[in-house]
Amino acid sequence: MSEDVYKKLANVLDTLPNGFPASDTGVELNILKTVFKPEDAELFCDLRLSFETAEQIAQRTGRALKGLDDHLKRMWENGQIFGVDFGTVRVYKMMPWVFGIFEFQLKHMTKDFAEMCREYETTFGPQFFDSKVPLMNVVPVEREINSNEVTMPFEQVSAIIEKGQSFAVNECICKKEHALLGKPCDRPLEVCLAIAPVPNLFDDHPLKARPITKQEAYDILKMSEEQGLVHLTSNIEKGHYYICNCCSCCCGVLRGVNEYSGAKGVNSNYYAVIDPEECVSCGVCKDERCQVYAIEEKEDVYEVNKDKCIGCGLCVSTCPSDAISLIRKNAEDIVLPPVDENDWYRRRARMRGVDYSKYA
16 A cells, blocks of 8 residues: 555656656655655645645545644655745645755755665656756856846846845755765855745744845855856746755756756856957866856867856856856847746646646
C-alpha cells in the first residue's frame, strides 16, 4: 500500500505543470519516500496549487477537521507544502518538485538525498529545460542598464525589492547539495532572498529563514554582484517572492542552461556586447564573470556569443576598460513573461499537454 501512495504522489507531481517524470531506475520514488511519510503523501494529493484553510480542505475532501491543521503545519515545517500564517488564520497549498519541494528541503538535505537528487537530474533536467516557458527570469545588474531605456518592473531588482514589506535570507540549497557531493563552492552560501508583501511574515517562520531588513536585502544583492552571482527570479510579471543569486557550478537552473538548453533555458531581455576597439584582452569577463560560457577569445579581443548570453550584466560591471555594454534585445526578440504564477502554470501546462485543473 505504501508503495502505491508514492506512485500516486509521483503521478500528481507529474500532472502539475512543472513536471516530475518517471526515471528508469525509480529514484524519484526513493526521493519521495525520503521526504514524505505515507500519510503525508496522501494528504498532499488532496491539496491544490491555490491556498486553502484546513476547514476548506476538510469540507472539499471529506477529511476530518480534527488534527488537520496540525498535520498541515507539520508538513509546512518539513518543506512538503507551502503555508502562510496570517496570525488569525493559516492557509496551505501543494508545491511542485521545482521550484518548491526540492528547495524547501534545505534543513533536511543529506549526502544520500543529494546523491538521489543529482541522479534524478538526468531524467528531470532534459524535460524541464525543453521549454518555451522558462521557470526563471534573469534580472540584470541594474546600474548597467542604460538609463535612457524604458524597463519593466520585473527587469529591476529594486522594483522587486520595493514591493516587499518583509524580507529573509537563506542558504542556497544548490550550494549545500554541491558541498555534500564533495564539490564545495567558494562563493557566499547565504544568498537566497525571500520577499513578502506583508510585514513580519518571516518572524518565527516554520522554515527558519533569517529575517532581514530591506537594506540588508540590497546589501546581499550588491555582494552577490561583486561575487559574480546571477540574479534569478520567477519568470512572471508580478508576484515575485524570491531572488536567487546563482553560480553555474552549483545552481540547477544555470547548470541546466549550460548542459541542456542554452540561453533559452531562462528568460532575459538583454545581451552583452564587447567593443573590440576598447577591449584590452584582460580576460576578466570570460574567466571570472560569465557563468554561461558566452564569452570567447577571438585573436586579440574577446567576443560575446549572443546565443549563449543571458544578459546578466556581470561582465559589464567589472570590465576595466568599459568595453562591454548591456544591450536590450529588439522588440521582436523579447518574450514577455506570464502575468503571474497562475498564468505561468497555464502556459506551461499547455506546452506539456497536461490537465492539472483538478489541482488548480
